Amino acid sequence: MAAAVKTSGGFCNTQQQWLHSTRDLFLHGSTRSNAKECKSKKTKKPTSLCVKATSAKVELDFNDPSWKQKFQEDWDNRFNLPRITDIYDLKPRPTTFSLKKQRTPTGDEDSTPMDMWNGYVNNDDRALMKVIKYSSPTSAGAECIDPDCSWVEQWVHRAGPRKDIYYEPNEVKAAIVTCGGLCPGLNDVIRQVVFTLETYGVKNIVGIPFGFRGFFEKGLKEMPLSRNLVENINLAGGSFLGVSRGGPKTSEIVDSIQARRIDMLFVLGGNGTHAGANAIHDECRKRKLKVSVVAVPKTIDNDIPLMDKTFGFDTAVEEAQRAINSAYIEARSAYHGIGLVKLMGRSSGFIAMHASLSSGQVDVCLIPEVSFALDGEYGVLQHLEQLIKNKGFCVVCVAEAAGQVSELSVELLQNSGATDASGNAILSDIGVHMQQKIKTHFKGIGVHADIKYIDPTYMVRACRANASDAILCTVLGQNAVHGAFAGFSGITSCICNTHYVYLPVTQVITAPKRVNHKGRMWHRCLTSTGQPDFR
Numbered sequence: 001m002a003a004a005v006k007t008s009g010g011f012c013n014t015q016q017q018w019l020h021s022t023r024d025l026f027l028h029g030s031t032r033s034n035a036k037e038c039k040s041k042k043t044k045k046p047t048s049l050c051v052k053a054t055s056a057k058v059e060l061d062f063n064d065p066s067w068k069q070k071f072q073e074d075w076d077n078r079f080n081l082p083r084i085t086d087i088y089d090l091k092p093r094p095t096t097f098s099l100k101k102q103r104t105p106t107g108d109e110d111s112t113p114m115d116m117w118n119g120y121v122n123n124d125d126r127a128l129m130k131v132i133k134y135s136s137p138t139s140a141g142a143e144c145i146d147p148d149c150s151w152v153e154q155w156v157h158r159a160g161p162r163k164d165i166y167y168e169p170n171e172v173k174a175a176i177v178t179c180g181g182l183c184p185g186l187n188d189v190i191r192q193v194v195f196t197l198e199t200y201g202v203k204n205i206v207g208i209p210f211g212f213r214g215f216f217e218k219g220l221k222e223m224p225l226s227r228n229l230v231e232n233i234n235l236a237g238g239s240f241l242g243v244s245r246g247g248p249k250t251s252e253i254v255d256s257i258q259a260r261r262i263d264m265l266f267v268l269g270g271n272g273t274h275a276g277a278n279a280i281h282d283e284c285r286k287r288k289l290k291v292s293v294v295a296v297p298k299t300i301d302n303d304i305p306l307m308d309k310t311f312g313f314d315t316a317v318e319e320a321q322r323a324i325n326s327a328y329i330e331a332r333s334a335y336h337g338i339g340l341v342k343l344m345g346r347s348s349g350f351i352a353m354h355a356s357l358s359s360g361q362v363d364v365c366l367i368p369e370v371s372f373a374l375d376g377e378y379g380v381l382q383h384l385e386q387l388i389k390n391k392g393f394c395v396v397c398v399a400e401a402a403g404q405v406s407e408l409s410v411e412l413l414q415n416s417g418a419t420d421a422s423g424n425a426i427l428s429d430i431g432v433h434m435q436q437k438i439k440t441h442f443k444g445i446g447v448h449a450d451i452k453y454i455d456p457t458y459m460v461r462a463c464r465a466n467a468s469d470a471i472l473c474t475v476l477g478q479n480a481v482h483g484a485f486a487g488f489s490g491i492t493s494c495i496c497n498t499h500y501v502y503l504p505v506t507q508v509i510t511a512p513k514r515v516n517h518k519g520r521m522w523h524r525c526l527t528s529t530g531q532p533d534f535r
């Protein structure tokens with residue numbers, strides 16, 4: 001077995017493989033420019049791709065027979081859930097969240113004691129994060145820890161109601177806030193959080209309007225929430241509470257939490273919001289406040305690491321494929337028609353890839369994780385020329401960040417460096433750029449081309465959640481409340497490997513998740529589109 005190179009604060013093995021850390025997971029699939037090379041101290045030559053495991057505290061030597069145990073201990077530490085009992089000596093009390101008693105056919109109450117009903121989750125329950133045993137680092141999409149790709153169990157905490165709780169529901173003030181951009185399902189989660197809080201017996205539930213701004217902007221009043229008020233909000237898209245980017249400093253938010261006497265804060269948002277939730281959790285701990293901060297991961301971009309998907313993603317894909325279908329119909333019906341669709345994704349191509357796959361009508365899918373050239377012998381334009389010649393029309397789906405994330409691929413478009421209120425880069429319009437390039441190209445070669453450009457961006461995220469997202473939102477929202485009552489804080493309620501779990505927010509905020517260009521899904525997409533390499 002090849003020996004590991006020790007690096008400070010991280011692991012590095014001697015084959016080109018990934019290590020399990022949030023940073024690794026982010027980098028997974030983006031080897032070319034993201035991963036640093038590990039250089040041998042002696043020869044100064046690169047020995048492997050080396051990834052710094054930001055939150056890993058151990059160094060692994062794969063020659064050490066106990067390396068697995070060390071890895072697992074480190075894993076368990078990193079995925080241990082922060083609890084308010086870490087700073088307070090609190091006595092638990094029996095939960096007020098009852099699993100409803102069933103009735104026997106005669107109408108009598110079933111006499112089975114509640115304890116026997118197996119409805120509560122034990123704090124020691126775990127779900128497996130990874131279920132594939134890769135036998136080789138060269139297996140498609142392999143995620144290996146050591147050069148032999150050994151199997152190592154990676155457990156995470158199961159979500160759900162506990163028998164013991166750490167808050168007196170009557171005394172709890174709970175607040176909900178939705179941040180970032182819109183996303184289908186925000187209202188479904190708000191609704192379920194309110195329903196579940198009421199089931200525990202909480203009466204004081206409020207909504208913070210317009211994201212974190214609602215904590216400090218004068219004139220924005222918190223909204224009292226109840227089952228009656230939110231009963232039907234899932235029937236519409238958007239956020240009942242409103243969203244925003246940017247906002248106050250963490251200390252100001254926590255001042256406001258203190259002043260409002262909030263005990264539980266449910267934060268719905270993407271990676272920025274999760275970073276905010278973590279900062280709020282840390283600040284509450286610093287001030288020794290008994291506050292549970294629980295996040296629920298939303299974003300149509302699906303770019304939060306470790307989880308199967310974020311809520312809203314499924315719906316966005318469904319809507320996006322409608323746009324692709326329209327582009328296909330336009331292109332198919334025109335003489336030398338070219339349908340061009342731009343889809344959202346700030347720094348990842350998940351929506352573009354999945355919508356291309358689900359529609360089955362795309363000839364070329366371009367995502368930020370994969371380099372492509374427009375011009376030249378192997379460029380996209382040359383391929384479009386062939387498609388027009390051979391089948392008479394074609395459809396192109398481009399992710400908004402394609403050709404614009406320099407650490408992932410060759411940059412086609414220069415960004416201005418401008419950022420939005422949250423500090424996110426404002427991207428150039430790759431769709432408009434491509435439309436111009438295609439027009440100029442076909443004009444240049446004297447071939448007629450009828451280009452129809454569709455930009456459905458805000459349409460794909462302003463709609464209401466589809467059935468699959470509605471169920472995901474329901475479970476995540478309920479589990480968020482169970483997590484808070486169980487005394488956890490600084491956690492996110494999510495789905496991993498089809499099971500509902502809690503993860504510490506620290507583990508999901510290091511960097512965005514990206515499409516693994518060596519993974520099976522991207523290869524399936526390529527098989528479906530039939531596109532070549534554009535380099």
Ligand SMILES: Nc1ncnc2c1ncn2[C@@H]1O[C@H](COP(=O)(O)OP(=O)(O)OP(=O)(O)O)[C@@H](O)[C@H]1O
Binds near residue numbers: 247
């Ligand atoms: N590192 C951070 N620390 C504290 N707060 C942050 C951080 N990053 C972002 N925020 C705050 O989180 C909120 C939402 O962030 P952002 O606008 O990036 O959206 P997001 O949660 O990533 O969702 P989306 O997927 O729609 O982009 C903003 O109010 C922003 O100020």
Ligand SMILES: O=P(O)(O)OC[C@H]1O[C@](O)(CO)[C@@H](O)[C@@H]1O
Binds near residue numbers: 180181182299345461
């Ligand atoms: O709502 P805004 O500020 O226009 O931001 C758009 C961005 O938000 C998202 O919809 C979600 O992060 C991205 O896909 C997109 O880049």
Ligand SMILES: [Mg+2]
Binds near residue numbers: 180270271272346
């Ligand atoms: Mg974001």
